[in-house]
Amino acid sequence: MENTICVIGGANIDICGSSLEPLKNYDSNPGTIEVSYGGVGRNIAQICALLKQKTKLITVFANDEYGQMMRKDCEGLGMDTSDCVVNERFPSSMYIAILDSNRDMKIAMSDMRILRSMGTDVLEPALKHLTKDDIIIIDSNLDMECIDYILENAPCRVAADPVSTTKAERLKDALSQLS
Secondary structure (H helix, E strand, O other): OOOEEEEEOOOEEEEEEEEOOOOOOOOOOOEEEEEEEEOHHHHHHHHHHHOOOEEEEEOEEEOOHHHHHHHHHHHHOOOEOOOOEEEOOOOOOEEEEEEOOOOOEEEEEEEOHHHHHOOHHHHHHHHHOOOOOOEEEEEOOOOHHHHHHHHHHOOOEEEEEOOOHHHHHHHHHHHHHOO
16 A cells, blocks of 8 residues: 655745846836745645655645635645645635745735645544554644644644744744654
């Protein structure tokens, strides 16, 4: 039986604008704009799926066009999304970044309200299907309630992507429980 990599975290629509010239504040800047699927959890799951690993993604998709397209893309890459939930209340999680002409990020903003709707009720059935030989990878965008629940109830090893220096702080008390 093949081991499962279970990734629990965010899935976003990423919008990235890159200026062609030095940025001018308070003005419209010529540049390029790209839209892609992202999110720390989804990106980790994508890499695992592309490496032909048995991959399960646990996230919350919105019931909008972006959410439906993102889920279909994940499934097309070979990810198991059967334990994901659809939230009717919030729009798809989005991240927007503005890059200067050197492609250095100058400002970014994220709307991850939908991920905050993930509760232990979503995690409980997903964790029941895992064995001691599987691994869970979490991203620290998850609420602490979810992180604590996973660490207390995981039947297998747990690894974490700290996401950023600010969110890494959230994992400092859990280091002894992470692989």
